[in-house]
Amino acid sequence: MSEQPSNDSVGQRCQITREDFICQRIEIQKLREGENLILGFSIGGGIDQDPGQNPFSEDKSDKGIYVTRITPGGPAEVAGLRIGDKIMQVNGWDMTMVTHDQARKKLTKKREDVVRLLITRKSLEEAVKHSKGSHPRQ
Amino acid sequence: MDNESTYSGYSYKSSHSRTSRKNRERRDRHRLKNRDGSIRGDKSVMIQAPGEPLLDPESTVADDRDDNWGETTTVVTGTSVDSISNEDLTRISKDLEDSLPLDCRRYISPVLGAILGLISVITPLAFLALPQLLWRDTLDPCGTPCEGLYISLAFKLLILLISTWALFLRPSRATLPRFFVFRCLLLALVFLFVASYWLFYGVRVLEPRETDYRGIVGYAASLVDALLFIQYLALVLLEVRHLRPAFCLKVVRTADGVSRFYNVGHLSIQRAGVWVLDQYYSDFPVYNPALLNLPKSILTKKMSSFKVYNLEEENTNNSTGQSRAMIAAAARRRDNSHNEYYYEEAEVERRLRKRRARLVVAVEEAFTHIKRHQDDDTPTSSPKHPREVMDPREAAQAIFAPMARAMQKYLRATRQQSYHTMESIINHLQFCITHNMTPKAFLERYLSPGPTLQYLDNNRGRQWTLVSEEPVTASLRQGQVFSLKRLDFALVVKVMPLPFLRLAEEFIDPKSHKFVMKLQSETSV
Numbered sequence: 001m002s003e004q005p006s007n008d009s010v011g012q013r014c015q016i017t018r019e020d021f022i023c024q025r026i027e028i029q030k031l032r033e034g035e036n037l038i039l040g041f042s043i044g045g046g047i048d049q050d051p052g053q054n055p056f057s058e059d060k061s062d063k064g065i066y067v068t069r070i071t072p073g074g075p076a077e078v079a080g081l082r083i084g085d086k087i088m089q090v091n092g093w094d095m096t097m098v099t100h101d102q103a104r105k106k107l108t109k110k111r112e113d114v115v116r117l118l119i120t121r122k123s124l125e126e127a128v129k130h131s132k133g134s135h136p137r138q
Numbered sequence: 139m140d141n142e143s144t145y146s147g148y149s150y151k152s153s154h155s156r157t158s159r160k161n162r163e164r165r166d167r168h169r170l171k172n173r174d175g176s177i178r179g180d181k182s183v184m185i186q187a188p189g190e191p192l193l194d195p196e197s198t199v200a201d202d203r204d205d206n207w208g209e210t211t212t213v214v215t216g217t218s219v220d221s222i223s224n225e226d227l228t229r230i231s232k233d234l235e236d237s238l239p240l241d242c243r244r245y246i247s248p249v250l251g252a253i254l255g256l257i258s259v260i261t262p263l264a265f266l267a268l269p270q271l272l273w274r275d276t277l278d279p280c281g282t283p284c285e286g287l288y289i290s291l292a293f294k295l296l297i298l299l300i301s302t303w304a305l306f307l308r309p310s311r312a313t314l315p316r317f318f319v320f321r322c323l324l325l326a327l328v329f330l331f332v333a334s335y336w337l338f339y340g341v342r343v344l345e346p347r348e349t350d351y352r353g354i355v356g357y358a359a360s361l362v363d364a365l366l367f368i369q370y371l372a373l374v375l376l377e378v379r380h381l382r383p384a385f386c387l388k389v390v391r392t393a394d395g396v397s398r399f400y401n402v403g404h405l406s407i408q409r410a411g412v413w414v415l416d417q418y419y420s421d422f423p424v425y426n427p428a429l430l431n432l433p434k435s436i437l438t439k440k441m442s443s444f445k446v447y448n449l450e451e452e453n454t455n456n457s458t459g460q461s462r463a464m465i466a467a468a469a470r471r472r473d474n475s476h477n478e479y480y481y482e483e484a485e486v487e488r489r490l491r492k493r494r495a496r497l498v499v500a501v502e503e504a505f506t507h508i509k510r511h512q513d514d515d516t517p518t519s520s521p522k523h524p525r526e527v528m529d530p531r532e533a534a535q536a537i538f539a540p541m542a543r544a545m546q547k548y549l550r551a552t553r554q555q556s557y558h559t560m561e562s563i564i565n566h567l568q569f570c571i572t573h574n575m576t577p578k579a580f581l582e583r584y585l586s587p588g589p590t591l592q593y594l595d596n597n598r599g600r601q602w603t604l605v606s607e608e609p610v611t612a613s614l615r616q617g618q619v620f621s622l623k624r625l626d627f628a629l630v631v632k633v634m635p636l637p638f639l640r641l642a643e644e645f646i647d648p649k650s651h652k653f654v655m656k657l658q659s660e661t662s663v
Contacts, residue, residue, distance in 0.1 A: 042662040053658040068660050100659055107663045 014088075014118065022124040023088060026117045028079040039107060039115065040074020041067050041081055046100030056084040058122065064088070065095045065103045067119075082121060089118035247321065248310070254325055255302060258332050258365055262291060262358040265339060269354055273347050280351045287355045294362045301369060305377070312412045315604060316611050319406065320375045328368055335361050380405045385614050386634045389414055393627035394429070396422055401636065408610040411622055414631055415602060419594070423587040425627060428553035493548045494585070500544035501577045504537040510574065534568035549584065557593055558584065 014023040030037035045054055047063045056066045067085040070077050087095045090106045098106070107115060269277060343354060380403035387410065390397040398421055402410060511527055528536065545563065549555040570580040583592070594600075604610055605628075606620035618633040 039663045042660050044658060044660045049658055069662070071662075100661065104661045104663060 021088070021120045022128050023118050023120040024080075024124060026079050026081055026119055028075050028081065028115050028117065030113050030115070031075045037108070037110065037113070038074070039076050040071040041076040042069040043087070043100075043103060043107070044068040046103055047097060048099045048101075057086070062086075063097075065098065065100075081117070081119065082123075085119040085121045087117055087119050091116055247318070251306065251321075251325060254328050254332075255306075258328060259295065259299065261332055261335065262295065262361050265343075265354060265358040265361070266291075268344065269348070269351060272344075273349075276347065276349050277351045278349050280355070284352055284355050287352075287359050291355070291359050291362055294359075294366060298362065298365055298369065305369075305373060312415075314408045314412065314610075316408060316609070318409075319611050324368070324372050324375065327371075328365075331364065331368065332361075379403065380409070384636060385616075386636055387414060388632045388634065389418070390630050390632075391422060391425065391627055392621075392630060393425055393427070398422065402614070404613060406611050406613055407606055407608065407618070407620055408604060410614055410631070410633075411602075411604045411610075411620065414629065415600075415622060418629060419591040420589045422590060424557070424590045424593050426553060426557075426587065427626065428556075490551050493544070493551045497541070497544045497548040497584075498577070498581065500541040501581055504541045505577045505580075507537050507540075508533050508571070530568045530572045531564075533571055534564050538564055538567060545584070554584070554587070 014021055028039055030039055043065050045051070045057075045063060045065045049063065051057065051063045052060050054060070054062070054066055056068070057064070065087045067076075067081060067083055067087065070081060070083050087103075089095055090103075091112065093106045095103055095106070339357070342348065343357075348354060382403050383401035384403050385401070387400045387402055388397060389400065398417070400414065400417055402413060405413065542560075546555070549558060566583060567580065601624070603623040604620065605623055606618075608618065608620075610620075614633050616633060616635045620631055622629045622631065
């Protein structure tokens with residue numbers, strides 16, 4: 001079972017590493033399939049990977065963790081995760097400066113049924129502008 | 139003195155009752171060689187440690203003593219600490235004469251083999267000749283088939299002779315303590331064979347005066363065939379069986395721990411011992427007794443700072459208890475001698491490198507003084523200043539002088555001075571000059587200790603003792619240990635089997651080598 005994404009969490013402003021981001025909190029319930037708990041998406045990136053090949057990042061030197069694929073109908077899609085999202089935190093653990101394997105481990109802990117992600121995406125900026133309406137951003 | 143130790147050992151043994159004459163003869167033969175070294179030239183001789191200058195007891199030791207020695211010493215040839223009495227001396231000389239055919243034990247096997255071989259070669263010819271000689275007129279005439287058999291017989295005999303010469307008629311390089319089992323087996327086989335053929339021949343041909351000559355020729359031909367097959371068997375048993383490696387021998391020298399590993403096939407222990415010694419002389423660096431010990435200054439420091447006072451009557455229990463306590467206390471105490479060892483070793487190393495550098499420079503400079511004389515140079519140089527033309531020996535002596543001091547200091551630093559006399563260095567220099575060697579090639583002999591073979595003179599045999607818990611004709615097995623002893627060190631040999639190999643195959647299609655870039659990995663969670 002999954003929750004509706006809470007609308008007031010769209011477009012929150014958070015500050016991470018001295019920069020302002022528009023970020024969103026998403027809570028995903030893991031689905032049990034046989035022995036495994038799956039989340040239904042794929043990640044790419046990490047400090048040990050080549051950032052130039054990331055199709056979703058704006059800045060090609062960004063070594064963060066990005067969502068590269070979403071299983072249709074899986075828990076992640078239901079929770080509101082979209083392809084191209086950059087994951088900033090997982091359950092409080094920082095994901096901006098981790099290796100690919102460390103990120104995977106943080107997401108696939110067997111004892112946790114729920115992961116709470118802090119994500120950011122390009123289109124969030126647009127959404128904020130639209131929702132704020134006539135207030136132009138300098 | 140080394141002389142005394144060997145002689146005292148001998149006299150101790152000679153006063154024992156002789157249990158087995160053969161053993162004692164062998165021991166006598168080996169120990170007496172020292173005295174009669176000049177008479178028996180190439181037998182196995184017991185000599186002192188291989189590195190030290192060989193001290194021939196008969197050669198005038200009096201040269202380095204003063205002239206008054208004759209007044210104070212009473213024994214002429216080699217004194218021993220426990221002096222041998224007169225009757226021992228007479229007994230020794232009597233035994234010497236009795237055991238004069240000492241050679242026979244060494245030669246008995248080849249001589250027996252030779253006799254047997256000769257008999258077996260002559261036998262077919264005798265088989266053919268005897269009927270012709272004795273009852274020629276009654277023999278059936280035998281035309282072409284016999285001639286064909288004659289030719290084949292002749293060629294087979296020729297092949298037999300050639301292969302016997304090639305395989306077996308070689309001077310043996312070692313005397314083994316026990317009989318060589320396979321060789322005895324083969325000799326017995328040949329003897330039985332030939333004897334049974336002769337028996338059959340005597341009963342069936344000579345007595346009834348057989349007239350079928352073709353049958354007799356066929357009989358002789360079958361004997362030669364069988365001899366060829368026995369020779370094939372001998373080849374396999376004596377030569378080929380030990381070629382395929384089956385065991386790995388670890389050989390360790392007890393004096394300084396130098397070790398090597400060798401692969402051998404199925405051999406008996408004594409043959410393996412001979413084989414190991416062959417490799418020893420060319421693989422192991424020469425044993426230098428001067429290089430072994432820690433300097434005394436480091437070792438004795440440990441002992442001197444712990445004193446033990448004996449306050450009561452000494453009985454055995456107390457003394458062992460005390461010594462044990464002393465050892466335990468010494469072990470617990472903090473031990474700093476490793477520090478001194480480390481620094482002293484570093485110092486020695488540094489000094490050695492300095493002397494080596496000086497030596498290399500001196501030799502290089504010396505070699506620039508001479509040049510090979512080309513014959514076509516003479517017209518141009520003779521009008522100006524005639525250069526003196528020297529032969530290699532003089533050239534060597536001429537350039538030896540500037541490098542002599544550096545060489546001597548280096549040899550002393552590496553404790554090699556006993557192996558290289560001035561004469562030998564000049565000889566080596568002459569050799570190198572003759573063959574156009576560079577200074578580095580000349581120095582190769584002195585910069586690293588070479589194999590023992592380099593320092594041997596070949597006219598004396600070498601005495602080794604094989605020590606083994608199992609009979610020495612037993613075949614090698616896993617886990618056996620035997621050792622080869624000399625006077626001051628031993629080689630301990632341990633037998634390990636080579637592992638059984640399971641070789642599996644895997645086929646790789648050359649088109650299956652494909653690669654992808656892995657820098658952007660994607661993991662699904």
